[in-house]
Amino acid sequence: xTRFLASTATLLTIGLALSTTATAHEIWIEPQDNxxxxxxxxLDRNLREVTPxxxxxxxxxxxxxxxxxxxAHALPASVERDHIALALENALTPGESTIIVYDxxxxxxxxxxxxxxxxxxxxxxxxxxxxxEHLELDIIPTGKPGEFRIVFEGAPLANSMVRLxxxxxxxxxxxxxxxxxxxxxxxxxxxxxxxYVRHTVERDGSRERVLENGExxxxxxxxxxxxxxxxxxxxxxxxxxxxxxxxxxxxxxxxGQ
Numbered sequence: 388x389t390r391f392l393a394s395t396a397t398l399l400t401i402g403l404a405l406s407t408t409a410t411a412h413e414i415w416i417e418p419q420d421n422x423x424x425x426x427x428x429x430l431d432r433n434l435r436e437v438t439p440x441x442x443x444x445x446x447x448x449x450x451x452x453x454x455x456x457x458x459a460h461a462l463p464a465s466v467e468r469d470h471i472a473l474a475l476e477n478a479l480t481p482g483e484s485t486i487i488v489y490d491x492x493x494x495x496x497x498x499x500x501x502x503x504x505x506x507x508x509x510x511x512x513x514x515x516x517x518x519x520e521h522l523e524l525d526i527i528p529t530g531k532p533g534e535f536r537i538v539f540e541g542a543p544l545a546n547s548m549v550r551l552x553x554x555x556x557x558x559x560x561x562x563x564x565x566x567x568x569x570x571x572x573x574x575x576x577x578x579x580x581x582x583y584v585r586h587t588v589e590r591d592g593s594r595e596r597v598l599e600n601g602e603x604x605x606x607x608x609x610x611x612x613x614x615x616x617x618x619x620x621x622x623x624x625x626x627x628x629x630x631x632x633x634x635x636x637x638x639x640x641x642x643g644q
């Protein structure tokens with residue numbers, strides 16, 4: 388069954404409020420069968436959550452397409468069995484991207500601290516074309532192969548752990564420097580890569596979230612957490628290695644058989 392979502396542009400940003408363990412999950416976007424698909428799980432473990440199951444936690448995400456000028460455009464999306472399908476009328480051009488953002492989740496409490504998580508994912512046509520900054524926690528290609536600038540609320544984010552992963556399960560980690568730059572000198576294979584970063588900031592307050600039945604509730608938080616990914620295809624390098632076998636998703640909170 389297809390569930391259609393309200394949407395908003397080609398940077399696909401998904402902000403997802405999760406527990407400490409669940410925040411290890413990520414949202415990423417990849418091209419499949421002439422469309423873009425947003426997945427929730429682990430790229431390097433080949434785990435994609437499904438509905439019914441943990442994919443149902445994503446209620447009212449924003450989906451947008453960002454053109455080369457930085458203007459956001461509505462991007463229709465629908466929930467399928469193991470992904471969110473993004474309806475592109477035409478292919479991305481250099482400088483364009485898609486985003487899915489989910490910031491409608493609950494507050495999760497760990498050690499007495501309540502955190503409201505925002506999970507975002509962006510897909511760009513290449514890893515070097517400049518794209519307009521759009522997210523609170525964003526990953527921007529610098530124009531140099533393997534180099535990315537991490538920004539938080541418009542300013543460089545220094546000393547942040549940044550992870551580069553590919554679909555075969557390979558990964559590499561780097562710290563961002565004083566200018567927010569993380570450099571990866573190895574992307575040896577063709578295929579899909581994903582850059583991942585997370586950040587928390589002490590910021591108490593309240594916000595309103597929409598429940599699945601359409602009702603609203605006000606939630607209080609002590610801090611805000613951000614998880615952002617940037618994915619892209621590399622068209623040069625060695626043929627990709629086989630990926631790991633699919634991991635079983637969690638269905639109704641229990642790992643499927």
